[in-house]
Amino acid sequence: MTEGFRLSQTEFVPGQRWISNTEVDLGLGIVVESANRRVEISFPAAGEVRTYAIDNAPLSRVCYEADEEIYSDEGVVIQVRERIEHNGCFIYLGEDAAGNEVILPELHLDSAVHFSKPQERLFAGQIDRHGLFKLRVETLEHRHRLEQSPAYGLLGARVALLPHQLYIAAELASRPVPRALLADEVGLGKTIEAGMILHQRLISERARRVLILLPDSLLHQWLVEMHRRFNLTFSLLDAERCEALQASGHDNPFESAQRVISPVSLMTRDAARLEQAVAAGWDLLVVDEAHHLGWSREVVSHAYHCVERLAQRSEGLLLLTATPEQLGPEGHYARLRLLDPERYPDLDRFLEQEQQYFHLNHLIGSLLEGGAAFLRQDRHTQRELAARLGEEAITHWLAAPALSQDNLLDRLIHQLVDQQGTGRVLFRNTRRTVEGFPARRFQGYPLLAPNFYAPQGADVQLEPLLHPERHLGTDWISVDPRVAWLQDWLKQHRRDKVLVICAHAETAVALDEYLSLRLGVRSSVFHEGMSLVNRDRSAAYFADQELGAQVLICSEIGSEGRNFQFCHHLVLFDLPLSPDLLEQRIGRLDRIGQTQDVQIHLPYYRQSPTDVLMQWYHQGLNAFERVCAVGDALYQRFAQPLHAAMHQPEDAAALESLLHATQEAREALEQELAEGRDRLLEMSSFNAERADQVLQAMQSEDDVSRIQTYAERLFDRFGISLQPHGRHGLVLHPGEHMLCQLAELPEEGMTLTFSREEALQREEIEFMSWEHPLMIELMEMLTHNEMGNNAICMLKLPALPPGTLLLEAIYELNLTVPRALQLPRYLPGGYVRLLLDSEGRDLSEVLGHQPLNQLAQPLKLSTSQNMVRMVRDKITVQLQQAQQLADARLPVLRETALQTLSLERDAAYQRLEALARVNPAVDEAELEAHRLDTRTLQQGLQNARLRLDAVRVIVVAD
Numbered sequence: 001m002t003e004g005f006r007l008s009q010t011e012f013v014p015g016q017r018w019i020s021n022t023e024v025d026l027g028l029g030i031v032v033e034s035a036n037r038r039v040e041i042s043f044p045a046a047g048e049v050r051t052y053a054i055d056n057a058p059l060s061r062v063c064y065e066a067d068e069e070i071y072s073d074e075g076v077v078i079q080v081r082e083r084i085e086h087n088g089c090f091i092y093l094g095e096d097a098a099g100n101e102v103i104l105p106e107l108h109l110d111s112a113v114h115f116s117k118p119q120e121r122l123f124a125g126q127i128d129r130h131g132l133f134k135l136r137v138e139t140l141e142h143r144h145r146l147e148q149s150p151a152y153g154l155l156g157a158r159v160a161l162l163p164h165q166l167y168i169a170a171e172l173a174s175r176p177v178p179r180a181l182l183a184d185e186v187g188l189g190k191t192i193e194a195g196m197i198l199h200q201r202l203i204s205e206r207a208r209r210v211l212i213l214l215p216d217s218l219l220h221q222w223l224v225e226m227h228r229r230f231n232l233t234f235s236l237l238d239a240e241r242c243e244a245l246q247a248s249g250h251d252n253p254f255e256s257a258q259r260v261i262s263p264v265s266l267m268t269r270d271a272a273r274l275e276q277a278v279a280a281g282w283d284l285l286v287v288d289e290a291h292h293l294g295w296s297r298e299v300v301s302h303a304y305h306c307v308e309r310l311a312q313r314s315e316g317l318l319l320l321t322a323t324p325e326q327l328g329p330e331g332h333y334a335r336l337r338l339l340d341p342e343r344y345p346d347l348d349r350f351l352e353q354e355q356q357y358f359h360l361n362h363l364i365g366s367l368l369e370g371g372a373a374f375l376r377q378d379r380h381t382q383r384e385l386a387a388r389l390g391e392e393a394i395t396h397w398l399a400a401p402a403l404s405q406d407n408l409l410d411r412l413i414h415q416l417v418d419q420q421g422t423g424r425v426l427f428r429n430t431r432r433t434v435e436g437f438p439a440r441r442f443q444g445y446p447l448l449a450p451n452f453y454a455p456q457g458a459d460v461q462l463e464p465l466l467h468p469e470r471h472l473g474t475d476w477i478s479v480d481p482r483v484a485w486l487q488d489w490l491k492q493h494r495r496d497k498v499l500v501i502c503a504h505a506e507t508a509v510a511l512d513e514y515l516s517l518r519l520g521v522r523s524s525v526f527h528e529g530m531s532l533v534n535r536d537r538s539a540a541y542f543a544d545q546e547l548g549a550q551v552l553i554c555s556e557i558g559s560e561g562r563n564f565q566f567c568h569h570l571v572l573f574d575l576p577l578s579p580d581l582l583e584q585r586i587g588r589l590d591r592i593g594q595t596q597d598v599q600i601h602l603p604y605y606r607q608s609p610t611d612v613l614m615q616w617y618h619q620g621l622n623a624f625e626r627v628c629a630v631g632d633a634l635y636q637r638f639a640q641p642l643h644a645a646m647h648q649p650e651d652a653a654a655l656e657s658l659l660h661a662t663q664e665a666r667e668a669l670e671q672e673l674a675e676g677r678d679r680l681l682e683m684s685s686f687n688a689e690r691a692d693q694v695l696q697a698m699q700s701e702d703d704v705s706r707i708q709t710y711a712e713r714l715f716d717r718f719g720i721s722l723q724p725h726g727r728h729g730l731v732l733h734p735g736e737h738m739l740c741q742l743a744e745l746p747e748e749g750m751t752l753t754f755s756r757e758e759a760l761q762r763e764e765i766e767f768m769s770w771e772h773p774l775m776i777e778l779m780e781m782l783t784h785n786e787m788g789n790n791a792i793c794m795l796k797l798p799a800l801p802p803g804t805l806l807l808e809a810i811y812e813l814n815l816t817v818p819r820a821l822q823l824p825r826y827l828p829g830g831y832v833r834l835l836l837d838s839e840g841r842d843l844s845e846v847l848g849h850q851p852l853n854q855l856a857q858p859l860k861l862s863t864s865q866n867m868v869r870m871v872r873d874k875i876t877v878q879l880q881q882a883q884q885l886a887d888a889r890l891p892v893l894r895e896t897a898l899q900t901l902s903l904e905r906d907a908a909y910q911r912l913e914a915l916a917r918v919n920p921a922v923d924e925a926e927l928e929a930h931r932l933d934t935r936t937l938q939q940g941l942q943n944a945r946l947r948l949d950a951v952r953v954i955v956v957a958d
């Protein structure tokens with residue numbers, strides 16, 4: 001667009017170019033005829049002709065000055081050198097891009113020209129409503145504040161603000177590339193953490209293409225959770241949909257969408273699909289229930305291979321599992337290797353490193369306890385620190401003023417925590433650190449096995465012994481005392497919902513049929529033999545509080561990932577032979593959102609293998625009533641005597657000694673871990689100070705009255721029809737006079753609340769946060785287009801003589817840095833505001849934007865246009881003065897931003913450097929990437945220019 005565009009008032013002469021002030025989209029008009037106090041204008045770009053009364057035609061004359069760029073109707077760009085007038089029409093003399101002399105009569109100006117810059121629009125008479133200008137500036141303020149907030153990207157999630165999740169989300173969101181294992185205990189919110197990280201990366205444009213791989217049973221739940229909690233819509237690509245897409249002409253179905261959810265089974269069963277998914281490339285890959293990715297030195301599972309291929313083609317990688325060591329330390333190692341193959345090249349080295357935790361933890365423990373005073377005196381610890389973090393780190397610390405040593409010590413401790421083998425990639429929060437979980441209560445129900453049931457003996461396979469129904473014949477349901485027990489229990493708890501989990505689908509189906517068909521219990525079933533749709537229907541039927549099922553019977557697939565915390569009773573119809581799987585089962589109920597104690601019930605045959613296993617779990621591991629983090633490790637250690645005891649359930653002495661040994665081993669192991677790995681893990685998984693910073697930022701942005709007041713004006717300006725809905729809510733509908741079509745406002749309208757609390761209770765209504773897609777759409781439309789970028793108003797201010805002309809200019813920084821690097825975070829205040837008086841003095845400090853808004857009176861459009869015509873020369877001078885002043889401010893702005901930038905980047909660099917001491921070969925690449933990004937950011941600031949974003953002319957009246 002052209003700079004310094006002028007408007008001039010002359011007679012209407014055929015051939016002149018004018019624009020309509022009220023219908024700017026018509027483009028440049030040509031005077032066709034002027035007679036009988038009327039003028040006829042043709043608008044070639046729009047193919048329209050208009051006739052106006054000459055006296056009050058809403059038209060402005062188009063007239064370009066020397067040095068401006070103009071476009072001919074043949075698309076040639078011309079730099080104007082001179083403008084001459086001939087018979088009332090202009091002729092422009094200038095040069096084209098190749099330096100050729102061009103003479104262009106105004107008749108041949110491009111008619112499709114569009115004015116967008118504030119000064120162009122002001123002079124062209126395209127003056128915005130005063131309210132729209134105010135809204136634009138307010139929107140800029142909000143946008144900059146949000147971009148600089150530590151909560152940026154996390155605000156839009158419909159979630160309760162839980163510090164352990166906020167910390168992980170903020171920590172990973174701030175990294176250039178998030179590659180991590182989210183391993184919080186069952187039900188602590190790994191899906192939510194992953195969702196928050198995704199949301200942040202997508203909003204900040206650090207990721208666009210996301211693939212989520214899931215077990216079949218979790219596809220729908222994730223789709224719903226991503227949409228309902230994060231407003232993120234994913235395409236589900238399973239085998240059928242891939243086929244359909246391919247049939248409709250998509251060579252690679254994975255290129256048909258940016259955000260995809262797929263079952264892992266699609267990759268493992270169909271090599272071609274895996275290749276397509278790999279070829280499509282991803283910014284972020286998420287794999288839930290990652291403990292299924294089996295790996296050992298001898299055998300690597302196919303699922304592991306598939307995920308490995310994809311992980312190599314994806315920048316970011318989030319692996320989710322509540323039981324990272326379920327398949328032993330090898331499996332754990334293998335998942336870390338997926339995240340960072342170079343840092344974890346070798347299993348033996350990894351196992352060795354794990355042994356080092358004790359010393360590191362001891363060092364950290366003494367620093368935490370003794371603080372700066374201790375470190376100042378203790379030379380031995382100083383030497384140890386120097387050995388781990390480098391001589392320079394400790395010399396620098398010792399040289400620092402005593403007052404700042406405490407803070408600096410925190411930084412050193414964090415560097416030590418990072419150095420721990422898995423410090424930066426593994427996040428594990430436990431119920432010990434996250435408070436507020438209800439208790440678990442366990443009750444076993446010993447039953448007499450039927451007389452004819454006797455499959456025991458050392459030669460019988462152990463696993464089937466845990467499922468007596470398999471030995472009771474086809475009519476097992478009528479003879480198995482567990483069924484009678486269940487029937488009885490249900491009768492006594494008619495009002496309670498209960499989740500029943502058993503190992504096999506056939507058992508689940510038989511139980512369901514028996515309960516519903518023979519006993520009339522409202523029961524539903526969930527197993528791997530059902531279609532995904534039917535599984536979800538069953539789960540939804542169970543979730544329905546009023547008309548839903550009382551009982552849901554799940555096979556083992558129901559014990560992973562699903563959310564059943566609305567129910568408080570869990571019946572274990574059998575026991576799994578894995579402590580981690582037991583924890584997964586209990587985790588369906590014992591998860592965030594559970595409001596009552598979780599009651600766990602186990603009917604079992606007296607003196608059976610299940611009886612032994614139950615006692616081992618309960619007395620040995622205490623795994624029913626608490627999370628036993630060392631369960632699988634102890635299972636590996638005690639498998640042999642445990643299996644022997646299960647084969648000999650009547651041998652009370654052997655069992656007693658097994659239980660005793662297990663208890664002792666558990667206590668010792670827990671103690672060892674608490675002093676070693678777990679403490680470090682706890683420290684790297686959570687930082688109260690950082691979490692609190694994010695929490696406070698979130699709470700401050702949740703201020704309902706601020707967002708509500710602003711949003712109501714915003715919606716109204718765009719012509720959206722709104723009605724109040726409760727205290728903090730609205731019902732929106734597309735209005736009759738909407739300014740434009742809105743992709744994020746559905747035809748049928750939307751009911752919303754601005755309150756997070758209400759949004760958490762009422763999932764059927766939208767949570768309107770600063771990051772709701774509709775809010776983002778409107779704010780972007782306002783600030784990325786010319787809407788409201790100029791205004792004129794009147795002001796009565798005794799301190800200033802009437803007739804004084806003030807010019808308020810708002811400048812934005814033009815940044816040429818990729819948005820993903822989030823340069824605006826470092827900019828103080830975000831934009832520059834100047835308020836110039838007639839002498840070119842800046843009064844912005846004396847009269848702020850808000851006070852000015854309160855004093856300013858809007859003017860009618862025609863008055864505004866006349867006013868601009870009268871004072872356009874003065875405005876032009878003031879605009880030039882403002883630009884000079886703004887340019888003079890730029891170096892200071894740049895310097896402050898560079899300082900903030902280097903403070904933050906240096907701290908991050910030091911953290912990486914400390915890490916590189918352990919593994920220099922690997923981390924050099926990361927350090928180099930960091931240096932490069934820092935250079936790009938610095939360069940971006942050096943190249944930044946101030947661009948006039950909006951301008952307001954203020955006329956001081958009597």
Ligand SMILES: Nc1ncnc2c1ncn2[C@@H]1O[C@H](COP(=O)(O)OP(=O)(O)OP(=O)(O)O)[C@@H](O)[C@H]1O
Nearest residue numbers: 159160186187188189190191192322561563591592
């Ligand atoms: N911050 C939160 N606000 C509201 N609900 C939450 C929050 N965090 C988690 N939840 C709810 O708690 C339940 C457990 O969360 P989630 O499914 O993310 O846990 P998980 O760690 O992935 O569980 P699992 O180990 O079983 O896979 C879900 O119903 C989830 O919606």
